Amino acid sequence: MCSAPTIKENMAPSQVVEGGPRHVAIIMDGNGRWATMRGRPRLFGHRAGAKRVREIVEACPDFGVEYLTIFAFSTENWKRTQVEVAGLMSLFRRYISKETRSLNAFGARVRFIGDRVRLDDKLIKLMGELEDATASNTRVHLTIALNYGGRDEVARATQRLAHDVASGKLDPNCVDEETLPKYLDTYVLPDPDLVIRTSGEARISNFLLWQSAYAEYEFIDTLWPDFTKAEFGNLCAAYGVRDRRFGAVKT
Numbered sequence: 001m002c003s004a005p006t007i008k009e010n011m012a013p014s015q016v017v018e019g020g021p022r023h024v025a026i027i028m029d030g031n032g033r034w035a036t037m038r039g040r041p042r043l044f045g046h047r048a049g050a051k052r053v054r055e056i057v058e059a060c061p062d063f064g065v066e067y068l069t070i071f072a073f074s075t076e077n078w079k080r081t082q083v084e085v086a087g088l089m090s091l092f093r094r095y096i097s098k099e100t101r102s103l104n105a106f107g108a109r110v111r112f113i114g115d116r117v118r119l120d121d122k123l124i125k126l127m128g129e130l131e132d133a134t135a136s137n138t139r140v141h142l143t144i145a146l147n148y149g150g151r152d153e154v155a156r157a158t159q160r161l162a163h164d165v166a167s168g169k170l171d172p173n174c175v176d177e178e179t180l181p182k183y184l185d186t187y188v189l190p191d192p193d194l195v196i197r198t199s200g201e202a203r204i205s206n207f208l209l210w211q212s213a214y215a216e217y218e219f220i221d222t223l224w225p226d227f228t229k230a231e232f233g234n235l236c237a238a239y240g241v242r243d244r245r246f247g248a249v250k251t
């Protein structure tokens with residue numbers, strides 16, 4: 001008999017609005033260009049980008065979005081200059097310290113995905129505290145991808161799965177499409193229905209590779225610091241009229 005590890009966290013009851021996306025994932029791109037257009041350093045754009053996050057999180061219940069996953073820092077972003085990387089890490093630390101109260105008051109449950117080992121101790125501690133502080137909230141599930149890469153996630157998951165096989169906890173003949181996702185960072189989340197990328201680039205940059213197999217994509221020209229609740233709402237509404245067949249034929 002095949003048995004996979006059990007999911008440890010309770011999922012929130014569904015509040016899905018008919019036809020809208022339940023889970024939206026966003027690649028928040030364009031901060032650097034937004035700053036450069038204003039003759040300012042790239043970190044100015046990242047700070048403006050961080051300010052956008054709250055409005056979009058708080059808009060989620062209005063559009064029936066229960067899960068919002070945002071790409072804050074990729075496993076490839078370490079290749080940026082030391083100044084930009086250090087500035088982003090400092091921004092994440094400040095964001096968490098500053099936003100904990102309002103995220104909690106709003107009822108957001110915050111989770112982080114990605115590999116924490118390369119992050120600094122102070123940041124790791126703040127991330128854990130924010131997750132703990134918001135653990136009983138269910139209004140919106142905000143997942144922040146930090147030092148996240150889809151391939152890295154699948155590799156880490158495979159390593160954990162291999163350990164379970166080696167220790168006899170998992171029968172290798174039972175490894176299938178249902179088993180592997182239980183080892184992913186996103187094991188408690190539904191797959192994204194809609195993936196939005198701002199800034200006019202049409203690529204997915206290693207984001208939620210496994211999870212987005214059947215997601216709808218929206219690549220929009222708006223730079224992330226200019227992204228508004230209204231545009232978010234329009235994209236959610238546009239999703240609602242898409243014909244999703246998941247490989248089947250409508251009869």
Ligand code: FPP
Pocket residue numbers: 028029030031032033034042046047049050053070071072073074077091092095144199224
């Ligand atoms: C991509 O824009 C953006 C990032 C690598 C960082 C994303 C971070 C934020 C939006 C701010 C912080 C978020 C949180 C949750 C506090 P880019 O720099 O690649 O823009 P470019 O393509 O114009 O250069």
